[in-house]
Amino acid sequence: MRKDKLTLPLTFNTLIALILVISFGFIAIYSVPIKNRHRISRWKSKLQLDKHAPIFESIFSEVNGFQLSQISKQNCNAIDYIYGEIEFLPFISLLSLVKPNTDTVFYDLGSGTGKAVIACAMVFPIKRAVGIELFPLLHEASWDRTAKLEVIDGYQCIQDKISFIQGNFLDINISDATLVFINASTLIGNSWNSLIKRLESTSSINTVITTTKPLKSGVFTMVNATCVEMSWGVVNAYIHHRP
Template sequence: LQKIKTKYGVAGQYANDDEGIMQKPGGVFYDIGSGTGKPAIAAALLHPFDLVSGVEILEGLHSSSQELAAVWNNTAHELLPGDAIIPRAEFTLGDGTDMGCLDWSNGNLIFANSTCFDDALMEKIADKAALLKKGSIFITFTKKLPSPYFEVLEYEMYQMSWGGATVFIQQKTSDPISPTETEGQENK
């Protein structure tokens, strides 16, 4: 996240507006396929978002994320400096491609550990990501978003606990695109 704040989020650079991404407190972080919630809490420790949130389809993992959110929301103020802005943590059980379940179109920074996502799921996520505002950052693992509305700013192989994974940092280059506008578009 530090690289996004210092390089890709700078106001007026890349597809950023005059405020940039992560240049001041606030904003929203979403994790699509949030598992136990650890990436969202890590994001909360690294930037004073207004909200860190995720959506997970597996009940057991979602249950663990609910426990983690409860601990975070009840004790983070004891763990962080007194003047720290503490993001609220929320996790939803459901399908990350169902915006009725969790509408993440207001996100500034979206993350998906997409290593195990198939092509059809990546396409559904990319279609929903078209709703994001211009300048939003989307980080994926192993696979980039198959979308003409995102530019890959950087990709690099990192060693993870399970092995190597390519991390893609992508930025939305267009204003929000409605679902009807994306029909028939060729994905890159």
């Protein structure tokens, strides 16, 4: 392997090291082997994460997704829905394991205020990033965040790659998706089983990432089980590929 070629962190131990550094910063980095520290530094530099991270945080600083979710649940009598959000750097480290590229059409099913969609579009050279959100208040907030990104120098072209759809992801057409992200914490029973069948029948989908629990599928194979920091703590994450 050429030394000047970046190799993204692919192992469980390296991803854990990333999460430790991202979560606990200066203190934790001394517990990470020097070799991995260098890989982390090169990874962050290659993806320009020191540039993207503060911009990402700034555009979401004025929106409270948890509050909007609480209001939405009361209005819709949807008590079973539990809201949670990604953390920028841990989520990017998770996506790095599947190497999104110019052919990738990323979908976040249950996209909230749009954090996962916007993070993916900011960092990776994807074809398109789409979020599907049930609640109108959260859906509107995601478009507002995209508008804030559009006026920042260097990010204007990213808006063309981003779209948000308001509705139930079981009813929305996802036939162009290649990479799907699902926070599966609250999906159970018929809803979860129906979603799995939907994913299996959508032949364009090559990769599915879930948090909390894996897919039980005869079509997708789980190729990696790791963990990722989310807004409510560190959770299990599972990467599935279609053979």
